Amino acid sequence: MSYFNVEKEINKLKKSLNESVDFSYRYFKKDGQIIGFVYLKSIIDSQLFSSAIYYPIQTYKGKITFDNLKNDLIKCVDIKDAKKEDMIKEILDGRVILLSNFSNEILSIDLLKFPTRSPSEPPTSPVIQGPREGFVEDLQTNVTLIRRRVKSQDLVMDVVRVGSLTQTKVCITYLKGIASKKIVKQIREKLSKIKIDGVLDSYNILFYLENRPGSLFKQIGNTEKPDIVVSKLLEGKVALIVDNSPIVLTIPFIFIEDLQNSNDYYTNHHYSSFVRIIRLLGLLIALIAPGFYLALQLYHYNILPLNFLITIADTTQGLPFTPFLEILFIFLLFQVLYEVSLRLPSYLGLATSVVGALILGDTGVKAGLISPPGVIIVALSKIALYTIPEQAPQITVLQLVFIVLGGSLGLIGIVSGMVYVANYLNNFDSFATPYLAPYSPRISQDLKDAILIDPRYNMKHRPQSFSPEKKERI
Numbered sequence: 311m312s313y314f315n316v317e318k319e320i321n322k323l324k325k326s327l328n329e330s331v332d333f334s335y336r337y338f339k340k341d342g343q344i345i346g347f348v349y350l351k352s353i354i355d356s357q358l359f360s361s362a363i364y365y366p367i368q369t370y371k372g373k374i375t376f377d378n379l380k381n382d383l384i385k386c387v388d389i390k391d392a393k394k395e396d397m398i399k400e401i402l403d404g405r406v407i408l409l410s411n412f413s414n415e416i417l418s419i420d421l422l423k424f425p426t427r428s429p430s431e432p433p434t435s436p437v438i439q440g441p442r443e444g445f446v447e448d449l450q451t452n453v454t455l456i457r458r459r460v461k462s463q464d465l466v467m468d469v470v471r472v473g474s475l476t477q478t479k480v481c482i483t484y485l486k487g488i489a490s491k492k493i494v495k496q497i498r499e500k501l502s503k504i505k506i507d508g509v510l511d512s513y514n515i516l517f518y519l520e521n522r523p524g525s526l527f528k529q530i531g532n533t534e535k536p537d538i539v540v541s542k543l544l545e546g547k548v549a550l551i552v553d554n555s556p557i558v559l560t561i562p563f564i565f566i567e568d569l570q571n572s573n574d575y576y577t578n579h580h581y582s583s584f585v586r587i588i589r590l591l592g593l594l595i596a597l598i599a600p601g602f603y604l605a606l607q608l609y610h611y612n613i614l615p616l617n618f619l620i621t622i623a624d625t626t627q628g629l630p631f632t633p634f635l636e637i638l639f640i641f642l643l644f645q646v647l648y649e650v651s652l653r654l655p656s657y658l659g660l661a662t663s664v665v666g667a668l669i670l671g672d673t674g675v676k677a678g679l680i681s682p683p684g685v686i687i688v689a690l691s692k693i694a695l696y697t698i699p700e701q702a703p704q705i706t707v708l709q710l711v712f713i714v715l716g717g718s719l720g721l722i723g724i725v726s727g728m729v730y731v732a733n734y735l736n737n738f739d740s741f742a743t744p745y746l747a748p749y750s751p752r753i754s755q756d757l758k759d760a761i762l763i764d765p766r767y768n769m770k771h772r773p774q775s776f777s778p779e780k781k782e783r784i
Contacts (some may be wrong), residue, residue, distance in 0.1 A: 314409045316346040319481035323348050323407075326398055338367055343374055348397075349406040355423035359406060362387050363419065376413040388420035403476070426451060431529075432534035432556065434699075439576040442538045449479050456483065457535040457552075460543065464488070468503055481551040483539075488546045493741050497548055498685045499560060512552040512559050516707065520742065526704055529740050531560035531567055537619035538572055546778030562743035562776055565735065566760055568700040569593075574763060579764030583762040590761060596705050599691040600637050601716030601724055603683070607633050609720035625681040634717035636680055640688040641713060645706070648692075748776035 318641050320335045327333050332352035338345040345367065349359070366383045367374065380389060392400050393415060404422025429451065431437070432444030441542040445452045453467060464486045471477045480501060484494055497519065504518045512532070520529040531547075533539060534556050539549050542560045550559040559734035569589050605621060606614055614622070629636060691709060693703050708731070715723030738745035748756030756773045770784040 313414050316344045316409050318412050319409055320346050323397060323401070327401070336364065338364070341373065344411040345379075346409045346422075347406055348401060349421070350401060350404070353404040353424050354406060354421040357386065358423075361419055363408075374410075374411065374412075376415055378464040379408065379410075379417065384417075384419060390418050390420075392416045392418035394719040399477075405428045424448075429455060435535050435538075435572065436534065437573055437576070438446060438573055441535070443536055444534045445536060445551075445558055447554050447556055449481060449551060452536070452551050452556075452558070453481060453483075456540060456543075456549075459484070459536060465543075470498075471502050472501060472506070472515060473509040474505075474507050476508040476510070479553040480515065481553075483543065483549040483551060484547070485543050488544070488772070488778050489548055490546060493562065493777070494521070494548055496741055497550070509552065510554060512550065512555040512557045515550070515552065516559060522738070525738075526707060527565075527735065527738065527745075528568070528701065528704060529563060531563040532557050532700075533560065534558070537571060537590045540579040541575075544783070545773050546776045546780075562741040564740065564743060564746055564747050564775055566748070568698050569761065570759075575766070577762045579765050586761050586763065589697045593701065593705070594660070596691045596697070596714050597708055598716075598724055598728070599694070599710060600641060600688050601714075601727075602713030602721075603687045603716075603718040604633055604637050604713060605716035605724055608717065622681075622683055625683055627682050629678060629681060631679070633684075634713075636684050637688065637713055637717070640680055641710065642683050643686055644692050649712065663733070742777070743775055748773070753764055 316337070324333055324335070327350075330350070332350045334349055334351040336347045338347075347359075347363070364404075366385065367379070370378070370383060374383070396418075397416065400418040401407055404420070406419040406421050406422075407725070408417040408419060426448040427446050429443045429446055431442040434706075435444070443455060445455065447546050455464070461531050466482070466484050466486050469479050470482065472480050482494070482501070484496060499513070501521050504515060506514070506518075509515055516530050516532075516611065517523055522529065531542070533542075539558050539560065543549060549562050550561070551558070569586050571585075574585065607626075610620075611619055626633065626636075631639060695705055698705075712724060712727055715727045719726070735745050744751055747753055748760055753774050755771050756775050758769050759773070767784070771781050772778040772783050773781045774781070
């Protein structure tokens with residue numbers, strides 16, 4: 311039986327990895343026995359390698375056998391057998407490959423280690439009460455945060471790789487016996503069909519999972535908080551944890567989820583119901599306020615109270631723009647300021663948003679370019695938009711659509727637009743889950759946690775919208 315020529319194999323691996331700057335190898339020679347270690351020093355724990363692998367072998371008295379290596383000498387690390395054709399893949403995964411000249415077997419030893427940040431409260435989901443942990447960019451840490459909360463043998467965590475060059479790990483997470491097998495199967499099929507060279511974040515695979523990729527509306531849930539992910543797993547959903555991303559995707563998704571917030575479940579249910587109603591009103595104001603104001607000003611001014619009509623007439627008299635161009639200009643001004651504040655450093659971004667909103671707005675009014683009512687209406691719609699920040703991108707586009715409809719067709723355009731959007735969403739679904747559930751279709755059981763919320767002890771069943779296999783919760 312022929313054994314490895316250790317030096318020759320290491321040279322082959324070095325060439326295969328393009329003699330990378332972090333490619334490392336070590337030899338151990340004793341009494342004619344040669345053991346070689348191959349690894350990437352940038353992604354392994356060098357201290358653990360020395361203490362748990364190299365030192366025990368170096369100080370061993372007697373002849374070394376492969377069984378000694380597997381069972382006695384190498385301790386406190388994950389070891390598995392590897393195939394010769396998989397050595398490159400194992401090295402790139404942060405494992406140390408062990409070769410010897412007295413065996414044709416190969417050991418793969420897990421020593422993966424790279425810099426990660428500690429779980430902290432995510433900036434996108436601050437809470438007043440409740441857990442403050444957030445996901446990080448490390449898959450193993452994120453898996454730990456979920457496993458810590460779900461100590462059940464029914465928790466399934468299956469890893470697949472996506473991206474021909476990045477080979478990014480995507481962990482399909484669900485509770486066996488609760489999540490719909492049909493949905494899990496659909497997700498696996500969609501992931502297997504993704505043909506892309508690299509996946510850098512969970513959003514890179516999001517668009518491949520959507521049933522209607524070209525649609526404006528959000529179809530996949532996302533969150534940075536492990537407590538939210540676990541609550542969705544308990545409802546029968548599937549979570550996708552993507553390595554290198556703190557954003558976890560949840561499937562299926564319905565519109566009512568963005569009206570909900572983790573704070574709702576840590577406060578009095580009466581107050582939570584009130585806040586959800588406020589969010590819904592904020593959504594409607596953000597959506598139609600500028601277009602509605604424009605429609606009244608241009609076509610239906612006789613509906614307005616006389617005093618308000620006189621105020622509008624006084625403030626808009628002598629403006630160089632038509633009402634439509636004025637609202638459009640203010641809308642674009644606010645959007646530009648928002649984009650600038652996002653991309654500037656934090657200390658400049660705050661100053662820019664304050665200066666832009668106060669100085670430019672006030673100066674524009676005094677210069678006679680824009681009117682105070684127009685500024686107030688657009689500002690109100692922009693503020694109301696962030697009562698549901700998860701829907702901000704979609705609503706911003708719809709704001710512009712309703713401005714055009716209100717300016718060209720009046721209230722008929724506004725009403726027609728709302729009817730079209732409602733009808734479109736009514737025929738929309740996410741993995742066979744109605745988008746407007748539990749209101750369309752009406753699912754009485756799920757109304758206990760919709761706009762109005764019941765006490766937790768009344769929620770004895772899982773949401774039927776997601777077709778869970780196990781219906782009862784309590």
